[in-house]
Amino acid sequence: MDKRLFYFCSGVSSSLIWPWLPPWDWWLPLTLLCLLMLRRFLLGGWLLLGVLWIFSYSHWQLNWLTQPELTVRSHIIAGQVIASYPKEETTGRLIVRLESLNGQALSPQPRVLLAWYGQGTIPAQGDRIGSVTRLLPPHSLQNPGSFNSARWLLGQGVSARGYLTGLLFHEPAPAGLRSALLARFEAATDGLAARRWLLALSFGERGELSKGDWDTLRALGVSHLFAISGLHIGLLAALGYGLGSLTGRSWMAALGGMALALAYAWLAGFSLPTQRALLMLMLWLGVSQLGRYWSGRRILLACCTILLAGQPWLVFSQGFWLSVLAVAALLGTRLLFRRQGLVSLQLALCLLLLPLLLLLFGGFSWLSLPANLVLIPLFSLLLIPLLLLTCLLLVPLPAQASSLLALLDGLFSRLMAALEWLAESLSPWWPLSAWGQGGLLLLVLMLLAGLLPGARRLWPLGLYLLLLQAWPGPAWEVRVLDVGQGLAVLVTQGRQALLYDTGNRYPSGFNMADSVILPLLNELGIRRLDYLVISHDDRDHSGNRDYLARVLPVGRRWGAWPDGQGCRAGQRRQWQSLTLEVLWPERVSGHSNNDSCVLRISDGRLAVLLTGDIEAGAEQRLIRSGRRLDAQLLLSPHHGSRSSSSPAFNRAVAPDLVVHTAGFANRWGFPAPEVVARLERQGVEQYVTGQHGMLHLAAAQDRWRLLNQRRPGPWYNRLNAWLNGRKSLE
Template identity: 25%
Template sequence: MLLLCLSISFVTGIALSAGKPAAVPLVIGLLVIGGVATLVLRRRSLFLLLLLCAATLLVADLRYERALPPDGASMVAFYNGMDEVDLQVEVVEEPVRKSRYYELVVGSLRLLDEGESRPLEGKALVRTHDPRDYRYGDLVVIHGRLEAPAIVDGFDYPRYLARRGIYSVLFCPQMEPTGRTSAGTIMSTLNDVRTHLSDALARSLHEPQASLAQALLLGERTSLPRETSAAFARAGAAHLLAVSGLHLGIVVLVVVAAALAMMGRRRYLYVWLALGLLWAYAALTGLRPPVVRAAIMASMFLLAELAGRQKHAPTALMLAAAIMVAVNPQALWDVSFQLSILAMGGLVVFYRPLHDGFDSLLDKAPRLLAAGRLVPSAARDIAAGTIAATIAVWPVGAATFGIVSLVGLPVSLLVLPVLPFALGTSAAVATAALISPILAAPLAWLAWLVLTYVLRVVGLFSGPSWAAIDTDIGMTALCAYYVLLTCAAMYFMLPHVRPRRQRGGAVVEMSLGGRMLRLAVLPLVVTVGLVGAALSAAPDGALHVVFLDVGQGDAALVTSPTGRTVLVDGGPDAVRMCSLLGRYMPFYERHIDLVVSTQPHADHIAGLVATAERMNVSMVAASAACHESLLYERWQQAVSREGLVVTHPVCGQSIDLGDGVALDFLGPRATGYSGSADDIDNNGLVVRISYGSVSFLFMADVRADVERDMVRRGLPLESTVLKVGHHGSSTSSCPQFVAAVSPELAVISAGANNEYGHPLLSVLQTLESQKVRYVTTANCGTVECVTDGKSLWIVCERRSSVDEEWQHN
């Protein structure tokens, strides 16, 4: 009781010092007055308790004051808004890859000034387009302008960053890596292991399953598509995407349940095993502060069990929270810290009542629920634990993400019981892939099935417009909820509420056949799921040409009637590109027969870098044009590192894709183009793919002068479908060329609301004047063309002026 009160007093003191400093003396005064009153009433024990709580509040106030950052030239914030500076920094967190830029948190700052080096306190956030592969522990020299973080749409971004120790922001500075400072250290080694495991998942699974596995298992969300993150938020499941107390609590429950089933309670081996695996998993995720805090919470829970004092677990958890807040007072406002405490608190208080409730249901209605006994008792343990944790954490998640999900409960009931299987299969895939890709393949199929189930459930419930409402949960509502939850917790912790249950009533005896059926259910479900998915993804004897909606860029996936694949360009966004490949390629397929890189600009090759690193590519056909950029340099390094065969085809060369599908190169000409309006664009690869009487012409970013040259040379340009050049820019698609191609349909790949205004009205008027129907990925999304060599079917992701299904004979 004493430790619990003192722990609560310390945490309360930190909160009051930060939020309302003037309230601290008032509260201390009230406690002292109350103590004097109890002394008069001869309640000495209560007097001492109140006095100690008052002293603890004072200590908390002093600790918070000492934790505030100092002012002056020793702080990085002192240089915000001044001239550009040179800094030597260390990357202190794993870089985060956004859609078009990277975020790096840097620390160990040293100001470089006229040959001198001065240390600066605090950290800085760097946003850069530099595509080089920065990692934790890298040393970098930066030249740029420090800026103070700004409030964004009413959100107090400066305060949010300050709680992480970040006081400055640099936008697109000049950066030059100089080495690594943490090489050989434990943290560097752990980070390398995590990087290898993350890469293994990326190489074994398609997106978005791979990025979901990385988020669930390793806490890495950098590759998660934006639409997937948004769907989890709307479905009330966003907390699943960050390793927190919920994940570690599930790990503890699974290990304890399995160990008890195998070894019983002998010498508390199940506790020691759970502790060991708990901290091994925490180390696997990089021992990030949120994970360490969650691991400490879980350890307190286990140690309370080891000491035979499980009823004092709330005291142990509050003591751990007070210690961690004392070490870093800013941790109190860290959402992951709050989720860790709440999740473990929910497990301590509500797990047993829920577990007993499940068993009671089975005892009271044995005939109706006999089928429930096909579910192992460990699964009921997991369900009780995950629901108990969710009851405690969902309001904080809703307040953090600004969304209240109306479907959070059914999503939790459907997703949380399979979360251990998602974690387990993902871990198995990552480990096996480090040994052999062949060994990892069947495990990857199992992981894909479980992860796809999670994604489908989240997607199904997040789809309706009423699934979530935007809200701003105030402090009053949060406090009211947790007051009620505290009352419920106190009720369930009363001794008379949880008597020792006598197992009685009717018992359903299972026959040998029933036990065999119980063991066969899971393998049967897995087999049916995988076979069904494989059959639906099998080649259908038609040629599929999919113009992928990659934004302001080009990318198309071609699949032959028997399943051979060609990828033409990769778009400007690697995350989006990988997600689209995962949607349109079979889950078991990790091979691309040919990658065509029409030209070296970022809007064509950014996604190809990730493709080369993740997929097995047989050959690359690339434009001979070079481009001086860091991204093109990284593309060349990826090709070299993976040992890919590269050719530079010219007009007149062709590749037989089999099944009657021919790929012909119509550009550039053998002598190339020089001195033109844009030599890189004009020396791009022009590709024509034909199957029977249906053909597709890909024009890359080739300009009008080269288009007219191709017409003069009499090249076989006539095609059924034209992929319009240069995203519908006025520099391409001249009337003579469009007339020579005479397409039935034109596809324009451009981003919605792009800064260039593509496609331009003049290009659309040219198409309309020649009665060419057109679709744009900006309006229609991904456009899929399917042909048997005679007929052509068009399916748009979103409805457009072209019918959702259009047939050409």
């Protein structure tokens, strides 16, 4: 049984690495092959059954996106809010289950993620709303180290996204017991310093936690303590089981454990992590009450099978894998330590989960082990029981509940202040470059292999892979980052770096420095910038200028800086083996498109021309200036706008390859069709960052070698190609 469940889960999970999504007409041969395999090769049949199941489910959920003109115009939608993530009173995100589109009922009812920019308060969970919006398929910026929002959306069951600026109708959900209790709790904690922590740990409401709060928790490796999941549900189940066992009856103990676990999950709004924990708990209690023995491995596999059979897209959720692999690591500790003490258990968990943490977060906290050794017992034995007792007393005994809240406020305020001090003074979070992650992962695997019989023979292979990672790369490289509608270009010579423009920074707080630039620099092991060049003042070019200068050492500030060296034609710098030449503007300014800093970077044989947002007028004056414009790689001026890239300028540069830094489905229609047509007639190879993702080019003598020939990653990174062509994602 265990093998069958494992192979089914493996078949479903294989969709994580599918390079393309096969067309729907594959279902019949896949079904016939699956039936044949089940008769002759049982385990292979179960594997193919998992593949067939998520293949069918994906087409079923995505088919509504193929309606004519769905993504090219606005539509009237109506549906129910199933999750609300407010950031401020009038901004946030909603996950809405669509009931109708332009008055037509939908089946299945798809989930969509809608950014809220309305004038009133953001709708709450359970509300029914109607509005007008434009819908787009899941899409993610594609840069090494960046968060994959397309995969996250599918993991939440979301198959489209959009935004709202107002509502046609709004029907608030009837007030339920949980919402009434939450409102009372919010009123009781109004003005308390630790309010945000109390809300997160009791009701799972984490909207008030800031980015700085999450950075502190991540730095100490204790984020899981404020995400109500298996640890918290297991704690309450154990408490209820202990209380029930006082009756001397096993069924009362099981009932007590399940009752308290259900109560906490209900309080937390039955979030997905609590649902997974409840399912595993129910399986374990149910099997034990039936007098059967199932190993922890079987319970875990059965739980995964039930979850993936009901929601196959859970395989795209990081939370699902963190939960599953944390339990698997607990089971695996028996292989490492015979005695299951708290220290040995936590050490084994840190060691076994390290590869996953490196994969998901690009680093680890060296303070995680001691912090968890102290905080897990503190939360389990004191803070969580006190907090839940407070919620229980909130209605019948509000005075006593207020006293407990005052006590908890003092405890949490002091505790979180101490944790913030630790995070700031010790800097325990160690981000690792791709080389460092690979090296550490190999060392951990070699250590684990040393504990297995005969596995030490693999050590020479591990040492060879470590040496392979240290092999020197190209002399210099250019990475045109995928920053949506904006510009950021990273030029590197080994660990030395020049950044040209910084992408946008939005009023919501989302910015391209934290989401794209800094993760990429960390991936490359770059800790400082030799040059930070800002072409001009437009926010999509300079939005993160000051922030990057605060968080990174910067050697030279060049271009549109209040306190840097302005760009002016004729400036020339030697940067190791590369020559940096400013071709434009004629006078230092940087306040308008036509004053953009035009920078030519060359090694004597190969060149790249960075043009900012100059338009046809500046292009013509550049040509008349007689300065050297030729470059094998050109970033199209002004993102490929029709006001730029004049035929004369294109001929003067004579590029082999042009990159248009235009965002996916941008409202300006960049790059303009006429610009693309001009360059096609010139025989130039063209790429668009919004479609292709980050362009990574390496110098290869007298030509540029494109290292990523297509949009990287699995099929869900190219949903737009499937939508436009109704064909396999390839």
